[in-house]
Amino acid sequence: xxxxxxxxxxxxxxxxxxxxxxxxxxxxxxxxxxxxxxxxxxxxxxxxxxxxxxxxxxxxxxxxxxxxxxxxxxxxxxxxxxxxxxxxxxxxxxxxxxxxxxxxxxxxxxxxxxxxxxxxxxxxxxxxxxxxxxxxxxxxxxxxxxxxxxxxxxxxxxxxxxxxxxxxxxxxxxxxxxxxxxxxxxxxxxxxxxxxxxxxxxxxxxxxxxxxxxxxxxxxxxxxxxxxxxxxxxxxxxxxxxxxxxxxxxxxxxxxxxxxxxxxxxxxxxxxxxxxxxxxxxxxxxxxxxxxxxxxxxxxxxxxxxxxxxxxxxxxxxxxxxxx
Amino acid sequence: xxxxxxxxxxxxxxxxxxxxxxxxxxxxxxxxxxxxxxxxxxxxxxxxxxxxxxxxxxxxxxxxxxxxxxxxxxxxxxxxxxxxxxxxxxxxxxxxxxxxxxxxxxxxxxxxxxxxxxxxxxxxxxxxxxxxxxxxxxxxxxxxxxxxxxxxxxxxxxxxxxxxxxxxxxxxxxxxxxxxxxxxxxxxxxxxxxxxxxxxxxxxxxxxxxxxxxxxxxxxxxxxxxxxxxxxxxxxxxxxxxxxxxxxxxxxxxxxxxxxxxxxxxxxxxxxxxxxxxxxxxxx
Numbered sequence: 001x002x003x004x005x006x007x008x009x010x011x012x013x014x015x016x017x018x019x020x021x022x023x024x025x026x027x028x029x030x031x032x033x034x035x036x037x038x039x040x041x042x043x044x045x046x047x048x049x050x051x052x053x054x055x056x057x058x059x060x061x062x063x064x065x066x067x068x069x070x071x072x073x074x075x076x077x078x079x080x081x082x083x084x085x086x087x088x089x090x091x092x093x094x095x096x097x098x099x100x101x102x103x104x105x106x107x108x109x110x111x112x113x114x115x116x117x118x119x120x121x122x123x124x125x126x127x128x129x130x131x132x133x134x135x136x137x138x139x140x141x142x143x144x145x146x147x148x149x150x151x152x153x154x155x156x157x158x159x160x161x162x163x164x165x166x167x168x169x170x171x172x173x174x175x176x177x178x179x180x181x182x183x184x185x186x187x188x189x190x191x192x193x194x195x196x197x198x199x200x201x202x203x204x205x206x207x208x209x210x211x212x213x214x215x216x217x218x219x220x221x222x223x224x225x226x227x228x229x230x231x232x233x234x235x236x237x238x239x240x241x242x243x244x245x246x247x248x249x250x251x252x253x254x255x256x257x258x259x260x261x262x263x264x265x266x267x268x269x270x271x272x273x274x275x276x277x278x279x280x281x282x283x284x285x286x287x288x289x290x291x292x293x294x295x296x297x298x299x300x301x302x303x304x305x306x307x308x309x310x311x312x313x314x315x316x317x318x319x320x321x322x323x324x
Numbered sequence: 325x326x327x328x329x330x331x332x333x334x335x336x337x338x339x340x341x342x343x344x345x346x347x348x349x350x351x352x353x354x355x356x357x358x359x360x361x362x363x364x365x366x367x368x369x370x371x372x373x374x375x376x377x378x379x380x381x382x383x384x385x386x387x388x389x390x391x392x393x394x395x396x397x398x399x400x401x402x403x404x405x406x407x408x409x410x411x412x413x414x415x416x417x418x419x420x421x422x423x424x425x426x427x428x429x430x431x432x433x434x435x436x437x438x439x440x441x442x443x444x445x446x447x448x449x450x451x452x453x454x455x456x457x458x459x460x461x462x463x464x465x466x467x468x469x470x471x472x473x474x475x476x477x478x479x480x481x482x483x484x485x486x487x488x489x490x491x492x493x494x495x496x497x498x499x500x501x502x503x504x505x506x507x508x509x510x511x512x513x514x515x516x517x518x519x520x521x522x523x524x525x526x527x528x529x530x531x532x533x534x535x536x537x538x539x540x541x542x543x544x545x546x547x548x549x550x551x552x553x554x555x556x557x558x559x560x561x562x563x564x565x566x567x568x569x570x571x572x573x574x575x576x577x578x579x580x581x582x583x584x585x586x587x588x589x590x591x592x593x594x595x596x597x598x599x600x601x602x603x604x605x606x607x608x
Binding site: 141 | 343442445446450453454455457458459460461462534538541542545546547548561565568572575576579580582583586587589590591594
């Protein structure tokens with residue numbers, strides 16, 4: 001990696017750090033700028049006066065703003081995300097206990113999207129102009145356009161209520177992996193459907209673009225079998241934009257996961273944030289939102305970097321914005 | 325006059341494909357419902373009729389009634405007004421701030437331009453929906469919060485395109501001439517650059533409408549956006565979902581309506597883009 005590569009890396013890293021820092025400032029500002037008595041607003045009606053007093057002391061709500069900001073930042077950096085108002089347990093532990101559920105859901109959705117989207121895109125590209133290609137084109141738009149929580153509700157209606165094929169609600173029995181897998185199918189599908197459409201379209205258009213390149217013509221002229229031209233040369237280059245889109249999409253996937261988890265009553269970060277909002281448990285909201293932001297930024301960064309590793313042209317363009 | 329003729333030509337081109345025409349019809353239906361809701365609806369959307377709850381579709385209630393006996397068709401029609409009001413105001417915010425910042429970036433010295441671009445990168449990469457949850461947790465559910473957050477989130481989308489389009493114009497001969505004649509920067513930007521870059525920005529706006537509708541519906545579904553009794557589509561879906569064990573019709577009708585509306589706007593927006601500039605808004 002040359003000077004351009006190092007600059008690219010530094011730029012991406014800086015942007016990521018700024019995003020995390022910005023999110024921390026925003027979350028701090030929210031807890032600092034709340035109207036009225038902060039302890040009452042942040043803790044809600046459930047907190048006892050003793051707890052409120054302890055909370056004020058521990059969060060440093062009685063101290064000047066700059067000291068509180070410092071306390072908040074240093075707490076977060078040492079992994080202290082605050083304390084759950086209701087149970088008194090550390091927020092970090094709560095988040096960690098539900099994190100795997102959300103991560104499994106998100107990654108199964110991505111896996112499903114790639115496994116279904118890439119072959120559909122290849123098929124459409126190699127059968128350009130056929131009826132199947134046209135049907136796929138309309139279906140892809142439909143998949144992309146309809147929000148995932150609506151897909152979730154419709155899937156629930158069809159497969160659980162009408163057909164009674166799959167169990168609906170909850171994450172399933174922790175000791176029964178088959179039950180858990182069954183309960184993962186519909187949420188993952190709901191989350192993945194839009195991305196299947198998106199990836200199929202993207203793979204189709206980038207493959208058609210690549211197939212028109214002179215080096216593909218050269219490969220064909222050398223008498224390489226069409227199969228090798230398609231899969232070895234065209235597909236490899238067509239995958240680059242797909243990877244980039246996945247990175248950008250992680251944020252939307254996490255946002256969608258929140259809603260899908262709620263529709264299917266699955267445990268996870270979304271459920272945790274939602275429940276905390278409905279009982280006004282702000283420390284839990286603050287901690288879990290921060291974890292989502294960090295997760296999002298880290299995955300985005302990893303995807304961006306692997307993207308640059310695959311496509312050296314990008315690194316040399318310098319500015320980070322080139323990745324999109 | 326010429327602008328109007330151009331717009332008509334673009335519309336005709338967009339409707340030439342099946343997908344574009346289908347989208348245009350759906351968009352038109354939603355717009356009519358949104359603008360003339362009181363006349364298009366057959367009932368008062370909030371009129372209760374408890375004895376008649378979960379009624380199926382009939383001549384009196386075209387799509388049946390919900391858990392309080394309210395007419396679902398009329399509630400859907402009024403929901404279109406809510407969706408369009410939220411979508412158009414959020415996009416107006418994004419369009420104005422994005423275009424201003426984008427034009428600024430194109431005319432600023434390189435350092436200033438880089439700063440604006442980094443700002444765009446940060447905002448675009450922000451998981452704003454999740455942060456919206458934190459804001460709602462403190463200030464309570466509010467339509468205004470939803471509008472402002474979505475508007476700010478979409479700002480870089482417009483800003484990047486405005487900048488790119490403006491850069492392409494910057495050294496155009498007619499702008500050189502204006503400058504030599506002594507026109508001020510404000511006059512150049514507002515009277516000459518802005519009208520020339522407005523077309524692509526309007527296409528982007530139309531493509532973002534379904535995105536905003538989906539976000540508003542999602543937040544309202546969670547009870548964190550538009551609040552009941554206001555008949556937002558998200559609220560309708562939430563109502564139906566709560567009473568799924570009593571009847572599946574309200575959920576199917578409201579979720580189906582939202583799905584058709586977002587599909588229609590997406591088809592129309594994409595057809596519009598293909599008619600104006602196929603390379604636009606690729607980064608979505």
